Amino acid sequence: MTDLSNVTDQKQVNYSVMDKKRKYALLIEAHSTDLYKYALWLCKDKHMAEDVMQEAFLRAWKSLDSLREAKAAKGWLFTIFRREHARQFERKRFKYADVESMDTIEDDKHMGYDDRPEAFALRNALKRLPQDYRDPLEMQVLGGFSCDEIAQILNISSSAVMTRLFRARKKMRVILGEETATHLGVVGD
Amino acid sequence: MNLVYKEMKCLEFKRLALSDPNSSVHGFVEHSANCPHCLKYVGGVRQMDADLASSVDVEMPAALMARLQLNQELSEESENSAIKSVLPIRRYAMAASFALALFVAGFMASNQFNGSSIGDDYQALLSGVVEHMNEQAITPVWSAERANLNATTLLASYDPSLKLKFLSNLQFSRICPMGQYKGLHASLETTDGQVTFAYIKGDSVGQLLDAGYEGYISRVKPVRGGNLIIMSRTNKGLQEADSQLEKAMYWDI
Numbered sequence: 071m072t073d074l075s076n077v078t079d080q081k082q083v084n085y086s087v088m089d090k091k092r093k094y095a096l097l098i099e100a101h102s103t104d105l106y107k108y109a110l111w112l113c114k115d116k117h118m119a120e121d122v123m124q125e126a127f128l129r130a131w132k133s134l135d136s137l138r139e140a141k142a143a144k145g146w147l148f149t150i151f152r153r154e155h156a157r158q159f160e161r162k163r164f165k166y167a168d169v170e171s172m173d174t175i176e177d178d179k180h181m182g183y184d185d186r187p188e189a190f191a192l193r194n195a196l197k198r199l200p201q202d203y204r205d206p207l208e209m210q211v212l213g214g215f216s217c218d219e220i221a222q223i224l225n226i227s228s229s230a231v232m233t234r235l236f237r238a239r240k241k242m243r244v245i246l247g248e249e250t251a252t253h254l255g256v257v258g259d
Numbered sequence: 260m261n262l263v264y265k266e267m268k269c270l271e272f273k274r275l276a277l278s279d280p281n282s283s284v285h286g287f288v289e290h291s292a293n294c295p296h297c298l299k300y301v302g303g304v305r306q307m308d309a310d311l312a313s314s315v316d317v318e319m320p321a322a323l324m325a326r327l328q329l330n331q332e333l334s335e336e337s338e339n340s341a342i343k344s345v346l347p348i349r350r351y352a353m354a355a356s357f358a359l360a361l362f363v364a365g366f367m368a369s370n371q372f373n374g375s376s377i378g379d380d381y382q383a384l385l386s387g388v389v390e391h392m393n394e395q396a397i398t399p400v401w402s403a404e405r406a407n408l409n410a411t412t413l414l415a416s417y418d419p420s421l422k423l424k425f426l427s428n429l430q431f432s433r434i435c436p437m438g439q440y441k442g443l444h445a446s447l448e449t450t451d452g453q454v455t456f457a458y459i460k461g462d463s464v465g466q467l468l469d470a471g472y473e474g475y476i477s478r479v480k481p482v483r484g485g486n487l488i489i490m491s492r493t494n495k496g497l498q499e500a501d502s503q504l505e506k507a508m509y510w511d512i
Contacts, residue, residue, distance in 0.1 A: 106319040182317040189314035232278040239277040
């Protein structure tokens with residue numbers, strides 16, 4: 071793989087003059103780890119996550135010429151991934167919604183997640199959020215996206231993203247219970 | 260009045276803290292610097308975010324990164340070979356025609372190629388598989404363990420008695436739509452490159468047929484409960500894959 075150790079700030083890279091191969095290597099280097107976390111979280115299965123990721127990166131390779139700005143790369147890649155995920159697994163995920171709710175700490179441990187009860191409680195709280203609230207929160211907390219970037223990916227307004235994030239965190243606190251939430255650091259109003 | 264004004268600002272701050280705890284909006288930053296209560300509040304929100312991010316933190320498998328790179332290289336090779344096959348076509352048209360004629364004649368002479376037009380059943384199977392192959396720019400490369408496990412499970416879902424012996428060069432397997440059919444799409448790495456095969460459940464075609472189809476050397480082979488379609492760029496690859504599948508696929512009845 072291309073040596074990217076000298077690249078200190080991915081957002082400073084000028085993609086428009088870069089060789090396609092190097093651009094692709096940079097994408098893998100810079101974003102594959104974050105994307106894998108997101109992929110595993112969405113797919114709930116290691117094999118599926120790897121599969122969708124491979125498909126998404128192949129699609130990214132095919133349309134890499136359309137990517138001009140490095141600062142847009144992450145959002146662009148996540149959008150490709152979300153579409154690929156929806157295309158392949160939306161129905162399946164829907165079908166197995168009941169099974170998902172039966173996740174145990176052992177299941178999570180098997181996937182490589184932190185098996186402490188407080189971490190498990192947080193993941194469960196996130197899973198129990200309505201999807202409209204969960205999507206932007208996952209993108210902000212797991213993906214590190216700004217509200218404007220989330221708005222672009224979800225194709226909704228920034229103010230709608232802000233409202234959903236506000237409600238998502240409020241609901242997280244309700245799900246976790248005030249006692250747990252305080253223990254986790256979220257103090258009351 | 261002053262107290263009401265402060266409460267309003269704190270409420271507004273808390274609302275923003277729950278929407279965007281790392282906001283760089285001037286009023287937000289200024290308020291957190293001057294209001295210890297709100298600073299503590301936003302600190303709590305940030306801590307929950309950090310705990311949440313940490314709770315879903317996992318290590319990316321090292322092999323996956325290598326596979327992402329490998330897939331790209333294979334894709335690039337595939338793109339290049341497609342371009343190469345188009346660009347010099349005029350220059351080498353006569354030579355290619357001559358080579359093709361020899362190739363077809365060779366097959367017909369060895370009784371491995373049916374020169375007559377392909378029947379509708381064969382045509383439908385082949386076009387379905389090729390259509391799917393064209394849609395999928397390149398087949399992902401999995402570990403043999405994963406590909407075999409998947410293939411075994413999928414074949415058993417078609418017919419519990421259908422078994423597959425472990426193929427160390429099996430690279431991929433998945434149920435895919437293929438034209439009007441749906442079937443197992445898989446690929447084998449042979450000494451002559453990647454060979455695609457598909458198992459499509461349904462009525463078996465009458466007899467084995469070898470044909471050149473859309474740039475592939477193809478074989479449609481009737482098997483119990485369906486058909487096996489093998490697509491290769493070379494005859495050697497086709498023969499090698501078929502020989503392996505012949506030994507590996509069996510019905511445990």
